[in-house]
Each structure stands twice: as structure tokens, then as C-alpha cells.
Amino acid sequence: MSxxxxxGPMLAADGRxxxxxxxxxxxxxxxxxxxxIAPLLIFILITFIAPxxxxxxxxxxxxxxxxxxxxxxxxxxxxxxASGETPGEPVFDAMFVDLFIAAERKEHTRLGSRLNYQxxxxxxxxxxTGRDVEDMAEVYEDQFDALNExxxxxxxxxxxxxxxxxxxxxxxxxxxxxxxxxNDEMEDRLPRTAExxxxxxxxxxNEDEDNPASERPWPLVHAMLYADLTDGAAIxxxxxxxxxxxxxxxxxxxxxxAPTYREAFLEVDEDWASVEMWGTIKAYSxxxxxxxxxxxxxxxxxxxxxxxxxxDQSVYLKLFWRTIWMSLTITFMTILLGYPVAxxxxxxxxxxxxxxxxxxxLPFWTSLxxxxxxxxxxxxxxxxxxxxxxxxxxxxDSGRLVMINNQLGTIIAMTHILLPFMILPLxxxxxxxxxxxxxxxxxxxxxxxxxxxxVYFPQSVPGIGxxxxxxxxxxxxxxxxxALVGGTDGIFISNRIAYHISxxxxxxxxxxxxxxxxxxxxxLYWAYDRIVGIDNVKLG
Amino acid sequence: xxxKTILMGxxxxxxxxxxxxxxxxxxxxxxSWGGAYQASQxxxxxxxxxxxNPDVSITWDESSAEAVAKLRAMNEAGNITWDLVDVVAxxxxxxxxxxxxxxxxxxEMLAEGDDGSSAEDDFGDFxxxxxxxxxxxxxxxxxYRPDLLPEGAPAPDSICAFFDTETYPGxxxxxxxxxxxxEWALLCDGVAKDDIYDVLETExxxxxxxxxxxxxxxxxxxxxxxxxxxxxLADGEIVMGSSYNGRWxxxxxxxxxxxxxxxxxQVFDLDGWIIPTGLPEDRLARVMDFVxxxxxxxxxxxxxxxxxxxPARASSAPLVGDHAELGIPMGPHMPTAPExxxxxxxxxxxxxxxxxxxxxxxxxxxLAQ
Numbered sequence: 018m019s020x021x022x023x024x025g026p027m028l029a030a031d032g033r034x035x036x037x038x039x040x041x042x043x044x045x046x047x048x049x050x051x052x053x054i055a056p057l058l059i060f061i062l063i064t065f066i067a068p069x070x071x072x073x074x075x076x077x078x079x080x081x082x083x084x085x086x087x088x089x090x091x092x093x094x095x096x097x098x099a100s101g102e103t104p105g106e107p108v109f110d111a112m113f114v115d116l117f118i119a120a121e122r123k124e125h126t127r128l129g130s131r132l133n134y135q136x137x138x139x140x141x142x143x144x145x146t147g148r149d150v151e152d153m154a155e156v157y158e159d160q161f162d163a164l165n166e167x168x169x170x171x172x173x174x175x176x177x178x179x180x181x182x183x184x185x186x187x188x189x190x191x192x193x194x195x196x197x198x199x200n201d202e203m204e205d206r207l208p209r210t211a212e213x214x215x216x217x218x219x220x221x222x223n224e225d226e227d228n229p230a231s232e233r234p235w236p237l238v239h240a241m242l243y244a245d246l247t248d249g250a251a252i253x254x255x256x257x258x259x260x261x262x263x264x265x266x267x268x269x270x271x272x273x274x275a276p277t278y279r280e281a282f283l284e285v286d287e288d289w290a291s292v293e294m295w296g297t298i299k300a301y302s303x304x305x306x307x308x309x310x311x312x313x314x315x316x317x318x319x320x321x322x323x324x325x326x327x328x329d330q331s332v333y334l335k336l337f338w339r340t341i342w343m344s345l346t347i348t349f350m351t352i353l354l355g356y357p358v359a360x361x362x363x364x365x366x367x368x369x370x371x372x373x374x375x376x377x378x379l380p381f382w383t384s385l386x387x388x389x390x391x392x393x394x395x396x397x398x399x400x401x402x403x404x405x406x407x408x409x410x411x412x413x414d415s416g417r418l419v420m421i422n423n424q425l426g427t428i429i430a431m432t433h434i435l436l437p438f439m440i441l442p443l444x445x446x447x448x449x450x451x452x453x454x455x456x457x458x459x460x461x462x463x464x465x466x467x468x469x470x471x472v473y474f475p476q477s478v479p480g481i482g483x484x485x486x487x488x489x490x491x492x493x494x495x496x497x498x499x500a501l502v503g504g505t506d507g508i509f510i511s512n513r514i515a516y517h518i519s520x521x522x523x524x525x526x527x528x529x530x531x532x533x534x535x536x537x538x539x540x541l542y543w544a545y546d547r548i549v550g551i552d553n554v555k556l557g
Numbered sequence: 558x559x560x561k562t563i564l565m566g567x568x569x570x571x572x573x574x575x576x577x578x579x580x581x582x583x584x585x586x587x588x589s590w591g592g593a594y595q596a597s598q599x600x601x602x603x604x605x606x607x608x609x610n611p612d613v614s615i616t617w618d619e620s621s622a623e624a625v626a627k628l629r630a631m632n633e634a635g636n637i638t639w640d641l642v643d644v645v646a647x648x649x650x651x652x653x654x655x656x657x658x659x660x661x662x663x664x665e666m667l668a669e670g671d672d673g674s675s676a677e678d679d680f681g682d683f684x685x686x687x688x689x690x691x692x693x694x695x696x697x698x699x700x701y702r703p704d705l706l707p708e709g710a711p712a713p714d715s716i717c718a719f720f721d722t723e724t725y726p727g728x729x730x731x732x733x734x735x736x737x738x739x740e741w742a743l744l745c746d747g748v749a750k751d752d753i754y755d756v757l758e759t760e761x762x763x764x765x766x767x768x769x770x771x772x773x774x775x776x777x778x779x780x781x782x783x784x785x786x787x788x789x790l791a792d793g794e795i796v797m798g799s800s801y802n803g804r805w806x807x808x809x810x811x812x813x814x815x816x817x818x819x820x821x822x823q824v825f826d827l828d829g830w831i832i833p834t835g836l837p838e839d840r841l842a843r844v845m846d847f848v849x850x851x852x853x854x855x856x857x858x859x860x861x862x863x864x865x866x867x868p869a870r871a872s873s874a875p876l877v878g879d880h881a882e883l884g885i886p887m888g889p890h891m892p893t894a895p896e897x898x899x900x901x902x903x904x905x906x907x908x909x910x911x912x913x914x915x916x917x918x919x920x921x922x923x924l925a926q
Contacts, residue, residue: 126654137915141907144654332921398728399793422778505733505779505924513921519626521914522651 073535076313076528079306082298085128086115090302098296098320108295109279110244117154117237118216120147122224134523135308135318136297138288146285153281154236157243160273167262168239175230177259178203178214187230193221194228206251213241246270296320309529333530336510341537343428343509344492350432351439351488352481358436359443359480363450377440385434389501392430396421396502422504430502435491439484446480482549490538510534581843583613588642591619593807594828597863598643598692600881602851609850613843624648628657628833637833640844646827646906647913649689654910658688658831666845670872671854679854683827683869685906690852691829691869693860696892696901697737698823700805700816701725701797702790716822717745719797720769722776730786730798733779735920736909737799737824740902742769744822754908763916767923779924790816802892806865810883810890820897824904827869867893 026034051058083090088111096104119125129143161168168174176184180198187194197218204211217238218229225232246252246267255263282289300320301308308318315331317324325331358377362370380388395401398417406412420426450473458468496511503509510530517527545551587603589595595617603615618639620627625648631637644652652658661667663677667690670679677684683691701713710724719729719741731738743753743762746769756762770777778795780786786798787808802823808814830852832844850856857868858876865887868874874893879886888894 123656127656130651130654133911134914138911140654141911144907329922330915330918332918332925335925397792397794500781516917519623521917522625522629522655523914524629 072524073528073532075525076309076532077305077307078525079301079308080304081128081131082302083304085119085124086112086298086302088112089115089298093295093299093302096295096299098292098299101292103290103292104295106277106279109277109282109289112282113150113153113278114213114237114241116143116146116150117235118220120150121220121235130522132297132301134312134526135301136294139294139297142286142288142294146282146289149285151236153278154240156240156274156276158236158239161239161242161266164266164269165262168266169233171229171231171233173259173262174214174234174238175218177263178211179218179230184230187228190228190230192228193223193226194230197222197229202255202257206255207242207245209241210238210245213238242266243270243273243275247275293320309525310533312526313529313533333510333513336508336513337533337537339424339506340493340509340511340534343424343507344489346428347431347435347492348439348485348489350428351436352485354432355436355439355443355484356477356481359440359447362440362444363447364452377437380434381437385497386501388434389430389498392426392433392502393421396426396429421502422507424503424507426502426504427499427507427509430498431492431495434498435488438487438491442483442487443477443480446483447477450476478549482545486542486545489541493534493538580839581846582837582840583843584616585613585640585840585843585847586616586618586638588618588620588624588639590621590643591617593803593864594866595619597860597866598851600863601860602856605856606847606850625651625655625657628652629655631833632657632835637835639833640836640840641848642831642833643692643828644831646685646689646691646829647909649829649831650686650906650910652831653686653688657834659834659836660687661690661832663690666849668849668853670870671876672872674872679870679872681871685827688831689827689829690831690848691827692852692857693828693864693866694825694869694893695828695866696802696823696825697732697799698802698805698892699797699799699819699821700786700790700809701819702793702815703817704815705793705796712817713797713819714821715745716741716819718819719799720745720773722773725796727796728776728778728789728794729773730778730780730789730795730800732799733781733924735916736913737904738770739763739766739916739920740824740904741822742766744902745769750902754905757916758908758912763919767919770923787814787816790814802890803865806890810880810885818897821900822902823892823897823900824902825892826904828866829869861887861891865890865892867891 026036029035029038031038089108092108092111093104096108116125119128125143125147126140129140129147132143133140158168172188175187178200179187180200183195183198187197197215199211199215214234217235221227221229221232246263247270250267252260252263252267276284279289288294297320300318306318311318311323313333315326315334317326358373362373362377364370365373393400397403398419398421400421402420403412403417407414407417412418420429454472454476455468458472459465463471493509494511496509496515499508500512500515503512511534514527514530514534517523517530587598589598599617607613607615621643624642624644628637628639628642631639642658649658653660663680663684664675667676669675672679680691683694685691699716699719701718703712705727706712706725713721713725718725719731739757740753743756743766744750746765748756748762748765757766778789778798780789780798780800783801783804786795786800787804789795790798791808791814797819802818805816805818809816809818830848832841832848836844852870854870854872855876857870858873858878860866861868861873861877862879862881868877877887877891889896892898
């Protein structure tokens, strides 16, 4: 500030500019503070924030399609859903290779389940075809075998397709042998065969831990060899190992019986002709998808754009709305019931208030399930409350109240369970309100009500704020109690999240629902901060 | 994916610390359902196995209900801590689909039947997945309380009594999921048993099933834990309900509740073992040894002494004896007993694997309406 009036910056005792020196000292202090909390910070980061972030990331992650069917996804680029026609031969050829490899790796069923979330029937289609795809390829294997027995021989194939140096090392090697390297010349002359053989060799080495030099290759390799040879592979000038066999095979292949893959697929299942099915694969071929989030708000990403789900299938928006209004109701109920209790706790003589405190804390020490089950016994139609009302003649036997397995049941049970979370912050705030204020107000002539409303209540508002935030945030994520006493219309969005995590295994949708819930809580928190002010919250 | 690397690291550390074990690991973690069912497994084959192999220790984990989700998480973290997991058939199919369960070579890995039949023939139709070794057959069956029926009403003899609120007024308990309920609704709406899944595949068929359920919607108490319906029936909250037949058996025979079974259109389901993929060799060897023993003819028949579930091996059926404590013959209480299984509904696992998501969201939306 006064720097400008002097010739140079103000200097500290050691000759450095005072500002810099001050900054350094402060930084060192900050670092020390950071070091102190570092263990906790790292612990939270690893055990809390990272798993949550990883889980939430699943709501957009979708690389399973492009990872499992890379060739098909590429081939589908040239196809338009709007054309209304089944994709052409190249797509089926690519699908055959992808599906064969996926079936060997047992990944096709996983992909099927993933796509089945979007289009019913894809799961069984993939499972069924995965079983038959080997047969499609064996057609070629058998014909090559019939032509020359050598095509059955693993060592012959390895010498033909492998790099000569690799083959020399691999021959007779233990276990998986040295890492497979492809013969560059073969890669030029028979590109598809080489690719298929490489996938086979890597798989044999990595998954089965066998040596490809002695393993008979997959029928897929034979099928690709057929494809290369009929495409006019440049092997005429080839003189290396196996040239004779290859030339003979090239002459023979035009006589092979070879159904197109399209025919073969359609023979397995006619659904392969379905434009919808291909459209779904194309729509979900990206690395990321908005599909889960759309599902979470009762929309759907279809090949022809975003569509609203029919009302008989939309549940989530309704559930979100219900979760929020019921949580608000529960929060309000706990304020209503908790405020007088907290007031008594804070104002009764020590001995009585300790007794009351134990009564408040007692439910904390009881299992959640026990408390919830107790409410069942009390509230059910043949339960204690109904029995007493009937016995007292207030209700007729046929007019017993329905108080459980509906929203009322959830609100009653959750209000009880969450009550301590309201009472305790309220109590801790009320305990700090000096009784002299109340006495002063009364001595100045205020009525009891005015004293309470104008003097006592405003000072207890931070407690209400803290209790409300606690209760509301806990309530919005509850799922055990609603599941047990909520029946059909008293369940929360968290029950659906739990269902998708543990039963349907649709983790992407669960993550999307969870992200929306998290965002809703953050927005409400922000709104609360704007309206009430977070500084007005006192947790103790 | 920093997290994954860390988890993987700890998994590798865990595995290498066990490398000193010899051919067969001496620890095994079995996953089951807890309660009477797990007790029957403990008595029928875990205890005898431990007697034969005193150096082995077995830990139970009662997590079968969340087995699929937990196995998936373990697989992603690269640290499989379970050796053998008890799951229902539909979960086994999904685990197999996800590549989380090992494929089983039945004849190679399992014991022959006592009657000399190969394991594959002995389990027969109960082999519903390549990865699944069935142990027992249970069923979702109905029961009612005769004393709560209106006077003069005939004893219900068909599952359609659930849909007949005029003759049998009062609440009825059904499981809160579309499976079984939609089939029963169609069955009672006049659809032939063999056509049910074909009908249910169509939009109109689904609407028909929901429309039938609509007629009793206000009278249904939905349950999600199988222990609820016997409790509700004992309390007089409902007049009839569906639950697993073992739960009804224990309420009727062990707790003397005045219930009657309604063995109509009971839905068979299976419970059995899967072996997680990716077990280290020594642990796998131990599991294979145990499974071969625990699923042989005698052991499966022994299990029926403790719980009223039918053994999944055909060759075990003649060996089923009396209840271990009550001393009553167990044969007539088995869901597979001829007089109980006159009208069985065969539940289509693969169909449900495909349609579960769709119908579940429809079901939830229908419930919420």
C-alpha cells in the first residue's frame, strides 16, 4: 500500500521484500496444517471419494459395446437406421468375427445383458448365437481338413503365421512360451487370417497359458483364411513355408460350400434381420452414453432419437418426487415432535433431564430392524393399536385402520427413527440459550408467548436448521425402513437404486439415479444456504 | 483407475501370502442364506466333511441374497474371497452370463449317482446353466388358514383362489416382483399353461396379466422376505399367501400353526452352488474336492432330513428319510412328492433373464399407479 511512496518495496530484516517473506511464512504454515490433516484427507480420498466417483462414472461409461464389437461398430458406420433396411454383408462378416472372439472370451453374454437393458431380447439372441457361432466357422475348418490334414496341425499353422524367430524359440518351449509375434509377410498377404491368428495366439498365451505353437487354432482362423483366399490373396509370388499348401488351398476354395454369414446368422435367429436391434447397437456404440441418465428420468435413447417412456413404464420421476416430499414431511414431523422434547431436555432439572436423555438415546442403541419390526407389530391391522381401538369401541372390527404398508407407515416409522437426529442438535443449541434472556423479557412485561416467540425461538433456529439438514439428508437416502413398512406406495428412490445394484445388476442406471439424487441434495443444500444461511447452523 | 490398481495390489499381496499352501488350500469360504437352510447344509455335508478332513476350516458368509452384486465387485477389484457360493438358478444364469462363475463339467467334476447313472443324467432337467450345480428343489407355493375362511366356503384347491375375493374375502400376500405373479394371473385368466410365456411376450398378454392382478390389487399385501407371509398368516393379517414351501413346512410342522398347504401351480426353483472364476489352483482343488462330496447322492438325501426341500438328484429321492428332530417322514412334504406336484408350474429361467428388466419396470409402474 505504501510501497509506491518509497523507492523500493519494504524489506524484512533478512533483506527480502517483506511481502514475499510474509507469504513464505504463511505458506509454510499452511503446508504444516495440510500435513497434519493429510492422513485423514488421503484416507477419505481413497475410501470414500474415489469409490463414489468411480461408481458415478459408470452412469455414462459405455465402452463395453465398442470393446466387444470393435469391427462391427466400425462397419456399422456406413449403415443408417433411417434406411429401414438390415445392414449388408460386411456388417455381418464383422459381427461374425467379433462374436466368435467374444464367445471365446465369454464376453458376449455380458454385452447381451448390457444391450438387453435397452432392447428386450438381445440377451438371449447373443447367448443363442454365441453357442452357434463356432459351428458357423467349423464349416470351413472341416473343408480345409478334408483338403489336407496339415490344416489341422497346430505346429504347421504356427510356423506359417508366426515370425520365424518366434517360432524357433517357441518350439518345445514350456507353458505359454515366448510372446507371439506375427510374420510380417503373412500380414500383408493374408491380412484377416493373420489378425485372427494373432488374437488366437495371444488368447492361448494369456488366458489358457498354453503354447500356440502346439495348439490347433480356432476355426475362426480357417474361416478367415477362406475369406482371404477367395478375395484373391496375393500368394502367387509367395515362396516361403507352406507355399505349396496355400496354393493348393487357393485353387480349392472356389469349390467350398460357403453360406454367407448373413444367411448363417438369420438361420440361428431371425431377429438378426431386425432393424431395431441393429439400430440399438449403433445407438449405443459410443464410448459414453447418455442412455442411463435418460432412463433415470423416464426417457429412452432409441435409434430414432430420445423418446419418453409410456406412462405404464415410467417410475423414476414419480419416485424422485415422492422421495423428496416424504422426506420433507418427515423432517417437518421431527421438528414438531422433537422441539418440545429438546426444550424439556434443556430446561428440566438435571436429574429429570438425564432420564429423559436416556429415553431419547435408547432407540439409538436398538437395531434399526428391531425398531422397524416393532412398528409392524403396533401398526398392522391385527396389531396392538387397532386391537385397542376396536376393544375401546372406537372402531368396528371391519373398519380397522390401514396404517402400514403405505406412505403413512413409512412416515411414522421414519419419523421415530430419525427423531434423535433432530432432538440432539436442538438440545445442544437450546442448552446455550441463557435463561436470563427469558427472565429479562418477562420482567419487561412480555407474555409467555411473546417471550417464546420473540426471544427464545429465534435463538433456537440454528438448531432447527442443523436438525433439518441432518434428518432430511438421512431420510432421502433411506431404504431399509421404506422397504419393510412402505408397501407399494411408500418406497423411495433408494429402494430402486438398491434393486439395480444387487438384483438387476444395471449398475449404470443405479449410478445415474444416484448421481441425480446427489445433485438434488446439493441443490437443496445450496438453496438452504441462500435462504437460511449455513452459518446459522449449529451442530453442537 | 487409481483405485483399481491399489485394490489389485492388495489382492496380489493377499494371494502371494498364501503361496505356501500345498496342493489344496485348508481354508474355504462358503456363501449361503443363513437360517434353517444353511443349518441343513452344515449338518448334512459340512460337518461330515470336516470330520474326514480335520485340518480344513470352513467359514460361512451369509450373503447369498447379494451374491451377484458382491461377486461382480470382487471380480472388478481382482480379489475373490469366496470359494463356493449358493445361489438360486436365475442368479446362477446371470453369473454365468457375466463370466463370473466357472463352467462345470458335470460328469468329470461330480460324483456318479448311487444307481450308477452319470451326474449329468442324475441331475437331468435341473441342469439349467453350464455353471450351476443344483442341490435342492424348492417351490413357491401357497398356504391358507381354514379357520379364517368364511363359513361354508369350500377349501381352496386352486391357485385361482387368490383371484376369487368373493368366495375368499380378505387380504392375500404375494411376492413383490413380477415373476410368478404374472404367470398365475394369466393361468387364472384362462390361458393354457403351455402358452403362458408366449402370451406374456406380447404387449397384450402383459396387459392382460396386469388387468387380472388389478382385480385384486387392493387386497394384496406384498412381501419381500419369505418369512413375512407365515408371520402375516399367523397374525391373521391375511387369509392366504405365497412363500417358499420350506417356510410353510416349518410353520405348520415345527410351530404347529393351523395352516393348510395349497399345492397348486407351485413354481419350482432351484438352489445350488456356483464356483467363482479365477480361484487360485490350491483353493480350486479344495473346492472341487468338497463339491464332489457335498453333492453326491447320499449327502443331498441327508439334507432333506433337516429341511423340506427336495434333492436335485433323481437318485437321492428314494433315500429321503425322516425329519431329524420331529421324526416325521419328509417324503410327503417335498415339493417334488407326486401328490404335491400334480400341477406344477415350470418357470422359464431364460425367458425371465430377457424380460426381467422390462417387466420389472412395468410392474413397479403398475404398483405405483
